[in-house]
Amino acid sequence: MRPIEWSRSSRAECVVAALLIAAAAWFSVPWLARYVRDAARLASMPYDARRDRVSGGFTASLRKIDRELPVGEPVALVLSGARDIDLMVFANYYLYPRPAHEFFGAGHWRVTPNAPKHILLIDSARTHEVRLAKDFYEARFELARGRWITSERALSPPMQDFIVPLAATLEGSVSYATEAVLSGDATVTFEPSGVTKDVHGAFESTDTIYELFRTTGAGWLHITAPSTVRAGFWLTNRANEKSAPLPLLATLPPLPQRVSGGDSLWLLNAGDGEAHVIVDGTARTIAPHALDRIAATGAHEISGTGRVLAFTSSKDAQGQTHFGWPEGVR
């Protein structure tokens, strides 16, 4: 085949070429000029500072973490959800050659054998800065912060001194947390450990025990307030996104109490001394401020003396917790 040979430019060609160039320039030149101005503003900065400016703090947070961790140790990039994949990909780029592995949620990290011990949290809905979590529960707390499982958060009537019979931050086959709303100043005590925390102003939490006390486990809460507050507490299973309301009790129902069956029978001693009770005919002593859990069968009758609350809990196939409360508790 013979090659094509071009003739010399004609006037028409020059005009058409000018039009083609002008049409392209019409759209590109203003933006190009803007990019040049932006680049000129960055030019005097060190390269890392330019990167930080362009990334909005993302790269700075990664560089800080990278300096804090031992060289070459792998990290877990734990995402709050699929929306964080892009940031995860970029974090992986900036962290290289540090090995990184992605995890969708703290629970995924927890159940993965040999997962890297350093947890980097990526939560683009809240911030583009990557944070280093000190452990699994902090990762879980941070990723759950502000993401409510309970959709309708109805508050109690005004109260000043009351207990929440069950509160937990637990991770197992399910992922328990306690969601809470308090409308004003209050002192919250986590029993039976007795740790106390003052909250000021309106308080909302999707993982109350961890947020207030930086601890984990199950117990109950004693709340006192200088003036009445309205409140709401819910036990949530974050793994299945299920929520169960918890009663707020200014007084406990008198013994004997009867509760329906469930997986677990809980015995709460709100008093400062030991409580001696009889559970289905068997004597039992409950330590002060304790919350004992025993296997439940059918309905139970609890009699004896002391400021005691008995209740049962069970979890259905969907991960929803159901409580059985004695008469007079709602």
Added chain:
Amino acid sequence: MNGLLFTILWFPLLGLAVSRLTGRAPIFLLGVGTCGFVLFVAGVLGAPLVPVLIVLGLAAIAVLLSRKALERRGLPRWSLLPGEASPAAPLFLALIPAAALLFISAVTPLSDYDGRAFWLLKAKALAHEGVVGGPFFHGATISPRNAYPLLLPLDGATIMLAAGELDEQHVRWLYSLIALSFALLLGRRLQWWCAPLFLLLPQVVLMHQGSALTAYSDLAVGAFTACAFFELLDGESPLRFGLWIAFIAMTKSEGLPLSALLFAIGAIVFRRRIVVALAPYAIAVGTVLAWRRSVPLSDEMDFASLIRTVPQHLPQLRACIAAIAGEFADLQDWGVLWLAFVAAMLVLLARREWRLPALAAAVIVPMLALYAAVYAVSPYDLPTLSGDLAPRILTHLLGPAFAVISGAFARSR
């Protein structure tokens, strides 16, 4: 600055050496392709990068100093200075966006998606591990699109190795200079006004996905495709043609079908001489296939299987064709370039000039049909196709498009 110096010396050095053996060609693009090609082939065979680079550099110098190689081959029979007027005006026009492009690349850190997610991450890994197929590609860390071809990442790794650090700032120049070489190629091989037009196209100089300001591989595919297409028009050097299509196959996944199509057209143009092109091309295809088999797949889609489900995706196929056709008229991406291409095709056909439109259509139409089919069966949504993918696939086909537009002003002798 080390990266810039190395980039403007190393790739032209290689390109010049290879062009001494194959005949004149755009030396920067030839160097970019050759470096990646050699490292990819040697790497898949197990050779470490640094020794291969040393041998490659010494071989290039030896070729350039060799008396025999200095006997240059003839230039292509295309006019270099096509217009009656001096090329000063279009050159000056091209210098403005070129300078802007270089300045922005020099100063602004990378902020695009694919560049950070895949291409320069792979470049970092290759430079860090010093081998092709090291732990990075076998699960040591996150490696999205693990089995993507490595020609450009190997070029990037070469620059990082020379600069002594795994930092994108040394590699930013590579992508700008590929665009500038592409512009120069269009200006020299077609008409000089093509150079400023190319460098003022928003999709080429601005866009966040696939422009010269990013580390995407689409402009490189477009440049190599343009080179291969011009070799088809020249019909002179099946060896150079084979090299260009080899580079295409090794640059992006879609380079494999694109290069296969070009090879098929080349078989018609070059007839028996196509066996010369087969040598580098077969090596490239063999390397890419061997590479894909040697590493675990990550999140790559199995398009070879998906494409068989096109009959079940006819409504999506129609929508994809419409989206790609709509991209022709997207002024914000292309100005009126692709509309001019359509008009130029009509002008050529009206003049009963068949060869150029036939060659261009033979490349563009099947590729767009293939892209439409692939996107129809892929999980990409239409806005992604229109906003991201369609502009990039048209970038691959800019060489034939410019040739047609330019050819509409030419008269066959």
